[in-house]
Amino acid sequence: MNVSRDSKFYIIKSPSRFCWIEIKEKQKNKKTKTKNRETSMASSACTKPSFPSTFIVSSSKPKSKLCNVSFNNKTSTIAIFRGLSHSNSPNFQRSLVVNNVLKTVDPAQTSVLSSSSEDVGVRATILVSEKLGDAGIQVLRRFGHVECAYDLSQEELCTKISCCDALIVRSGTKVTREVFEAAKGRLKVVGRAGVGIDNVDLQAATEFGCLVVNAPTANTIAAAEHGIALLAAMARNVAQADASIKAGKWERNKYVGVSMVGKTLAVMGFGKVGSEVARRAKGLGMNVIAHDPYAPADRARAVGVDLVSFDEAISTADFISLHMPLTPTTNKIFNDNTFAKMKKGVRIVNVARGGVIDEDALVRALDSGMVAQAALDVFTEEPPSKDSKLVQHQNVTVTPHLGASTKEAQEGVAIEIAEAVLGALKGELSATAVNAPMVAPEVLTELSPYVVLAEKLGRLAVQLVCGGNGIKSVKVVYRSARGPDDLDTRLLRAMVTKGIIEPISNTIVNLVNADFIAKQKGLRISEERVVVDSSPELPVDSIQVQISSVESKFASAVSEGGQISIEGKVKFGVPHLTCVGSFDVDVSLEGNLILCRQVDQPGMIGRVGNILAEQNVNVNFMSVGRTSRGKKAIMAIGVDEEPNKDALHNIGTVPAIEEFVFLKL
Ligand SMILES: NC(=O)C1=CN([C@@H]2O[C@H](COP(=O)(O)OP(=O)(O)OC[C@H]3O[C@@H](n4cnc5c(N)ncnc54)[C@H](O)[C@@H]3O)[C@@H](O)[C@H]2O)C=CC1
Numbered sequence: 001m002n003v004s005r006d007s008k009f010y011i012i013k014s015p016s017r018f019c020w021i022e023i024k025e026k027q028k029n030k031k032t033k034t035k036n037r038e039t040s041m042a043s044s045a046c047t048k049p050s051f052p053s054t055f056i057v058s059s060s061k062p063k064s065k066l067c068n069v070s071f072n073n074k075t076s077t078i079a080i081f082r083g084l085s086h087s088n089s090p091n092f093q094r095s096l097v098v099n100n101v102l103k104t105v106d107p108a109q110t111s112v113l114s115s116s117s118e119d120v121g122v123r124a125t126i127l128v129s130e131k132l133g134d135a136g137i138q139v140l141r142r143f144g145h146v147e148c149a150y151d152l153s154q155e156e157l158c159t160k161i162s163c164c165d166a167l168i169v170r171s172g173t174k175v176t177r178e179v180f181e182a183a184k185g186r187l188k189v190v191g192r193a194g195v196g197i198d199n200v201d202l203q204a205a206t207e208f209g210c211l212v213v214n215a216p217t218a219n220t221i222a223a224a225e226h227g228i229a230l231l232a233a234m235a236r237n238v239a240q241a242d243a244s245i246k247a248g249k250w251e252r253n254k255y256v257g258v259s260m261v262g263k264t265l266a267v268m269g270f271g272k273v274g275s276e277v278a279r280r281a282k283g284l285g286m287n288v289i290a291h292d293p294y295a296p297a298d299r300a301r302a303v304g305v306d307l308v309s310f311d312e313a314i315s316t317a318d319f320i321s322l323h324m325p326l327t328p329t330t331n332k333i334f335n336d337n338t339f340a341k342m343k344k345g346v347r348i349v350n351v352a353r354g355g356v357i358d359e360d361a362l363v364r365a366l367d368s369g370m371v372a373q374a375a376l377d378v379f380t381e382e383p384p385s386k387d388s389k390l391v392q393h394q395n396v397t398v399t400p401h402l403g404a405s406t407k408e409a410q411e412g413v414a415i416e417i418a419e420a421v422l423g424a425l426k427g428e429l430s431a432t433a434v435n436a437p438m439v440a441p442e443v444l445t446e447l448s449p450y451v452v453l454a455e456k457l458g459r460l461a462v463q464l465v466c467g468g469n470g471i472k473s474v475k476v477v478y479r480s481a482r483g484p485d486d487l488d489t490r491l492l493r494a495m496v497t498k499g500i501i502e503p504i505s506n507t508i509v510n511l512v513n514a515d516f517i518a519k520q521k522g523l524r525i526s527e528e529r530v531v532v533d534s535s536p537e538l539p540v541d542s543i544q545v546q547i548s549s550v551e552s553k554f555a556s557a558v559s560e561g562g563q564i565s566i567e568g569k570v571k572f573g574v575p576h577l578t579c580v581g582s583f584d585v586d587v588s589l590e591g592n593l594i595l596c597r598q599v600d601q602p603g604m605i606g607r608v609g610n611i612l613a614e615q616n617v618n619v620n621f622m623s624v625g626r627t628s629r630g631k632k633a634i635m636a637i638g639v640d641e642e643p644n645k646d647a648l649h650n651i652g653t654v655p656a657i658e659e660f661v662f663l664k665l
């Protein structure tokens, strides 16, 4: 990027095809006014209200990356970076220099451009809508343009989101279907800087192909410590006594508490937080039991805790501490019925989610004395209304959702989520994905060449289909020496689906939405595993993609069973096509592919090779498979360039060639 002198002005020149430019609105002050005397517009062929299609900028320093520009009577600072954009301003616009002409770009297109042009290295835009630890923000800034905008209304969030590649939230931002709709496909990842994802519409995220990741471990201890803090504060009336003394009273008899030692604590939800609460409560001399329908008994035994039924837990406990997620099953699981089954005078702590308690029922239970006290960090609606009977109840201790709010936890969560979001933006699979299969890094490394193979086979298979009946049924057959437990095929299935759907629609398919999109398009993808006697070192020996009940534009691709069938293997890390219909071939799946069926006779490779060479098409691989000598043969030719119409026509005129097809990989 040059900013060259022309009279008083500097003209933007871009040696690269694309260059991102960011406009930052600047307040007019005396200083900028002076500079602006030199600023002028070259053109105002501007169709959009505030932005010209080409212009000349001035700069006080030649070759500066910061220039002043004036248009529509506004002064702006323009920051020019080759392939980068950066601004803290919420009012920035992205524009593009193409052949030295500055153009405005529809924000919705920006991700398409960035992914189609690697040399651009465009920085992702990451919106952080709630307070995130600085360490995480620093990590994010190394990779993307980070905008921190807190307390956005739902409308403001929807407006901003269409310019964002990633959104990072805590529990206060409702990421609804509306938000995903407003993102118009640009939003690639939502990062929840914490555990609970009940504020994110996961179904909508999945439908829109947006990955949701969370930071599940960094705030566990903070939440557990807060649970214990509330338990002790409630038992000893700390909050009430504090308020009383500050109100000028000295009520020693009123705030006599209860002891915790020897009492039974029921931990409801024996996950990360629940088990840490249990460990700590045992240290306080409590008898701890737990209820969790999904927790392994040996994990509980290791902490010295008995797993019991829901009813047993709530009916025997003196204290109940809630640590389950808010789901349709746990919604208001503590209600009039369940309070009625509790031991009279029970004390309840909730640092999980407000929604697991029917709050009106809890008020009734408190009023009747069934529940002696409650200590609540979370509420159905946050913040709760000022006159909430529950919050105002004298036997209730409240904190404003502080479970995760320690310095240590917030730094940890911020780094954990920043890394997860950046990984997702780079296209890596996340270990903390909430709406996509989690794939361990070592599994991913092992599977990565097969992922490429799976997508290319899908892409090839769909191009072999002709006729307008639509594809209804696809079968993926994996031949492998490994048993089903040692081979996770979700990723491979998703990539076959991507390969099949993307060439025939404008839908972007990824690991998140593959199954959903397939279902939506009425495409049934079934899988079969065949155990073969190959090396168990390799996860997969071969992948075969079959499309049934369709016609093929290349009849030889139809197997004896009547389906289009192609098969591939990974050889030395490179995906190869190894079988087309009933013909064995061996061609690396790089560049593009020509498949020809011919009468097996000498000189065929040379003839087709010459036709391609005449048109400057480079052959990178060639393989011939035949049924038997002198009969039918399939020639698979890998080509770097796309042959033009003449070349394809000339191949078709070679008398021994009975059919051929050109396929793009
Ligand atoms: N107040 C705060 O600031 C914080 C709140 N939390 C909340 O605490 C809860 C637990 O978090 P983690 O332990 O990290 O999650 P986790 O996923 O490790 O544990 C949740 C446990 O609940 C169990 N569970 C699910 N349905 C259940 C049911 N019907 N009955 C009993 N148990 C059930 C699960 O099997 C799992 O073991 C979540 O709701 C989370 O959002 C977490 C961190 C901070």
Ligand SMILES: O=C(O)C(=O)COP(=O)(O)O
Binding pocket: 170, 171, 172, 193, 194, 195, 196, 197, 219, 401, 402, 403, 404, 405
């Ligand atoms: O991690 C969780 O589930 C929490 O509830 C913490 O919420 P927060 O990030 O503090 O809004």
